[in-house]
Amino acid sequence: MKSDAQLVTTPRTTDSLASLSEQTAHYVEAGLQGAPNTARAYASDLRHFTHWCQANRLEPVPATVDTLAGYVTYLADAGKKVATIHRHLSAIGKAHVLRGLDCPSDNKQFQVLLDGIRRVHGVRQKQAPAFTLAQLKRLVRAMDTKTVAGLRDRAILLLGFTGAFRRSELSELTVQQLRFTEDCLIVSLAKSKTNQLGEYEEKAIFYSPEAKVCPIRSLQAWLRQLKRETGPVFVSLRKGERLTQARLSDKSINAVVQRYLGPTYSAHSLRASFVTVAKLAGADDSEIMNQTKHKTSAMIRRYTRLDDVRQHNAAQKLGL
Numbered sequence: 001m002k003s004d005a006q007l008v009t010t011p012r013t014t015d016s017l018a019s020l021s022e023q024t025a026h027y028v029e030a031g032l033q034g035a036p037n038t039a040r041a042y043a044s045d046l047r048h049f050t051h052w053c054q055a056n057r058l059e060p061v062p063a064t065v066d067t068l069a070g071y072v073t074y075l076a077d078a079g080k081k082v083a084t085i086h087r088h089l090s091a092i093g094k095a096h097v098l099r100g101l102d103c104p105s106d107n108k109q110f111q112v113l114l115d116g117i118r119r120v121h122g123v124r125q126k127q128a129p130a131f132t133l134a135q136l137k138r139l140v141r142a143m144d145t146k147t148v149a150g151l152r153d154r155a156i157l158l159l160g161f162t163g164a165f166r167r168s169e170l171s172e173l174t175v176q177q178l179r180f181t182e183d184c185l186i187v188s189l190a191k192s193k194t195n196q197l198g199e200y201e202e203k204a205i206f207y208s209p210e211a212k213v214c215p216i217r218s219l220q221a222w223l224r225q226l227k228r229e230t231g232p233v234f235v236s237l238r239k240g241e242r243l244t245q246a247r248l249s250d251k252s253i254n255a256v257v258q259r260y261l262g263p264t265y266s267a268h269s270l271r272a273s274f275v276t277v278a279k280l281a282g283a284d285d286s287e288i289m290n291q292t293k294h295k296t297s298a299m300i301r302r303y304t305r306l307d308d309v310r311q312h313n314a315a316q317k318l319g320l
Contacts, residue, residue: 045091128268148241155222158215160270167267
C-alpha cells in the first residue's frame with residue numbers, strides 16, 4: 001500500500017504522467033496545485049484517509065465506492081461538518097486525478113449518500129463574525145502604539161480590514177509590494193486563493209481624516225520601525241520587542257485579531273467585515289469585488305454578515 005506522502009508528492013511517477021516529458025509533467029502538476037493553505041489541508045486530509053484505510057485493510061487509491069461510502073459515513077458519525085467532508089473528498093479526488101483515475105465520489109449512488117448526510121447534518125457553515133466600524137475604531141484608538149507590538153498590530157488590523165485581505169496575504173506581504181501615492185496606497189498582489197494564475201492585481205487603500213485610525217499612516221509608522229525596503233512587512237518580535245526577520249505566520253495574524261477582538265472572531269472577520277460595512281454604506285457588488293477580488297456576486301452575498309433584520313432592508317425604502 002502506498003503511503004500518504006506518496007499519494008501527495010509523487011504524481012510524476014504515476015502511469016498517467018510517465019509518458020509525458022519532464023517539462024509537460026511539471027505543467028500538469030502545477031495545474032493541479034492550489035493555494036498553499038489548501039494544499040496543506042489536502043495533505044492532512046489524505047493522511048487521515050490513508051490511515052483509516054490502513055486500519056480497515058482497504059486500498060486508498062484507487063478507492064472503491066464502498067470504501068469511500070464507509071469513510072464519509074465514519075466522518076459524518078464522528079460529527080464532522082458537511083464542508084469538512086467535502087474537503088476530504090476533494091483531496092481524495094485530486095489524488096485520483098493525479099493518477100488519471102476516475103474518483104468514486106462521482107458515482108450516482110454515492111451522491112445520494114452525500115445528499116442524505118446533508119439532510120441529516122445540514123450544510124450551514126460556521127462563519128467568522130463581522131464587527132462594526134464603530135467597534136473597530138474604538139479598539140484601535142485604545143491600542144498602545146507606544147510599543148512596537150502595538151504599532152505592528154494596529155497596522156495589521158487597519159490594513160487587513162480596509163484592504164479586505166486574507167490572513168495568508170497579510171503574512172506573505174512584502175515591502176516591495178507597497179507603493180505610496182499622494183492620495184492612496186497601492187498594494188500589488190502575487191498569487192492568492194482566487195488568483196492561482198498570478199495575474200497582476202492591485203488593491204487601493206485610502207487615507208482616513210483621523211490619524212489614529214488611518215490605515216496608511218499606521219502602516220507608515222510600522223515601516224519606520226522596520227527600517228528597510230525589502231522583505232516581509234509583518235514580522236515576529238523577540239523578547240523585549242526586538243524585531244526579527246521572520247515573517248509573521250498566518251496563524252499569528254489570526255492570533256493578533258483575536259487578541260483585540262476576542263476569541264469569537266478570526267482573521268477572516270477582517271475580510272467579512274469589509275464586505276458588510278461596505279454594503280451598509282451603499283457600495284455595490286462590483287465596487288466590493290474590486291477590493292476583495294472575488295469573481296462573483298454570489299460570494300459577496302456569502303460574505304455579507306447582516307444578521308439583524310433591520311440592516312440593509314428594502315422595507316425602509318417604501319416611503320410610507
